[in-house]
Amino acid sequence: MTLVPFDPDRAAAPPASAEDWPAxxxxxxxxxxxxxxxxxxxxFAPRVKSYxxxxxxxxxxxxxxxxxxLVTVWRKAALFNPAQAAVSTWIFTIARHLRVxxxxxxxxxGAGDECFEFDALEADQPSVPEQLDATRLARRVRDALHRLPPEQAQVLRLSFYDEEPHARIAAELGIPLGTVKSRMRLAVSHLRKLLDL
Structure with a gap:
């Protein structure tokens, strides 16, 4: 058991109770x-520091x-709402945000850059084998697109290459939206078969 020495100043001012903090x-x-x-x-300052x-x-x-x-508490005290959080919760939330x-x-x-291994970074560009695979796949897709019926290839190009929404494709081609969607489904289905996916 530890004895705490008597402090007359402490005894004179009663400690603020938990209910007193909102006041x-x-x-x-x-x-x-x-x-x-x-x-x-x-x-709160010593408790926040310890935390x-x-x-x-x-x-x-x-x-x-x-x-x-605590400076933020002084500046933003008007934002505190006792219905939403306890004073301690609000203060420790401010501390956590400031720490982050x-x-x-x-x-x-740039703190810590001296320890960073830049040589360990991977290149942004794909490797040579990946580039060759991508080129082959692009050629196969292009060939398969040429083998699609023209109306299917057209909606596919507008949707995927021109990034047009289906509604705009329907308006541009003067066809119903449902027709655009069914042509897209057919085109994708045909492409899968042609590409053996």
Whole structure:
């Protein structure tokens, strides 16, 4: 058992109860009450810092983020809604968002680039065998398209190559939408047979 030394200053000011935090937030939001904010800061800043350190932040970064969190609480106190969340939940959510933003900035600023293996990156372009396969397949598709009935090939080209929606194809060709769809189905079915897919 550990004995905590008596602190007369602590005894003089009763600690704010859990129910008191929404009232403190309201005082900050409505009156920019520095005393209420001081209570919030004194209670939550060390807890937020501890949470951030347990989440992997270094002590200095956790200290900065905890202060930034409470500054955000001061600025955005009017946005707090006690019907949606407890004060602690709202504050720790702000802290978590700031930590995620800081981690993103850290990555975007290039931190850690010295450890990154650029040689391990794969090339953006396909390999030579993949390129040859793609060329052969493109030739087979082109040949198969020439073997389709012209009305099927036409709707297929408009849909896949020109990326036209079926309704626009119907309007362009002056045929019903159902006819476009049935021609598409037939064309795809024929292509599968021609390509042995």
């Amino acid at each position: 403190q937030m309201r005082r900050v939001a409505e009156h920019q009450d520095r005393e209420a904010f001081g209570r919030l800061f004194a209670h 951030l350190m347990r989440s992997g932040s270094l002590e200095e970064a956790a200290e900065e983020l905890a202060q930034e969190t 933003d800081a981690a993103r900035r850290h990555r975007l600023d």
